[in-house]
Amino acid sequence: MASLSDIIETFIKQMISDTNGAIEIQRNELANQFNCVPSQINYVISTRFTTDRGYYVESRRGGGGHVKIKRINITRPGNYLMHIVSSMGTSISQQSAEVFINNFIDYDVISEREGYIMKAAASDKVVGAIPMPDRDIIRATLLKNMILSLLV
Numbered sequence: 001m002a003s004l005s006d007i008i009e010t011f012i013k014q015m016i017s018d019t020n021g022a023i024e025i026q027r028n029e030l031a032n033q034f035n036c037v038p039s040q041i042n043y044v045i046s047t048r049f050t051t052d053r054g055y056y057v058e059s060r061r062g063g064g065g066h067v068k069i070k071r072i073n074i075t076r077p078g079n080y081l082m083h084i085v086s087s088m089g090t091s092i093s094q095q096s097a098e099v100f101i102n103n104f105i106d107y108d109v110i111s112e113r114e115g116y117i118m119k120a121a122a123s124d125k126v127v128g129a130i131p132m133p134d135r136d137i138i139r140a141t142l143l144k145n146m147i148l149s150l151l152v
Contacts, residue, residue, distance in 0.1 A: 008034055008041065009048045016071050027065035038065060045069065054103045077109040081147050088144060091136035097122040097143050110150065118146050 002010075008030070015023045027038040034040070049055040049069050058068040084100060092100075098119055105115040120126070122143050127135045 005044050008044045021071040024068045085144050085147050092140040094124050
């Protein structure tokens with residue numbers, strides 16, 4: 001059984017899909033619809049609709065709390081991948097790497113099979129024997145090199 005956060009996330013994603021990639025909602029109205037507190041809506045938006053996951057969020061306080069959520073449009077996968085490489089930093093956790101890879105699959109930048117291979121290479125099963133923080137540094141280097149190989 002899905003959690004309330006999962007249900008709210010799915011609902012918002014469907015709304016975004018139905019409106020060609022952008023919505024404006026009121027936290028209070030959505031909270032009433034799901035019979036929860038507005039902070040539950042805030043939690044879902046702040047954790048599930050991040051730039052790492054391919055979303056841009058504008059939030060206004062007061063008046064029910066309007067929130068605009070836009071799916072980042074990827075017209076040129078190469079530009080998107082270069083943006084990810086340059087914004088990634090020098091280290092990355094397995095969880096963050098998987099979020100990036102899932103976005104690549106969702107945006108049709110890579111195939112599902114390529115995603116599985118990238119996830120396997122970036123997993124703790126591969127780099128787990130390396131002590132922290134070097135593990136996340138090596139994972140970032142591996143992921144960046146895999147991404148760059150997609151551009152050649």
